């Protein structure tokens with residue numbers, strides 16, 4: 001299995017799925033079908049530019065040093 005990645009970063013609507021990929025929770029974009037887990041080097045963004053719920057926690061697990069870049073919300 002390979003994660004899907006589609007170029008719809010402008011309209012993305014991310015959320016968790018029931019699936020796991022390599023023992024990590026799998027997230028998917030309801031708009032373009034892209035898939036993401038925390039070992040990916042990029043971070044999903046919603047249409048409004050925010051980091052989707054759940055994704056932030058996953059990124060903090062994988063890249064704690066990146067947490068500050070999310071700011072406070």
Ligand SMILES: [Zn+2]
Pocket residue numbers: 008009011012013029030031032033034
């Ligand atoms: Zn998308």
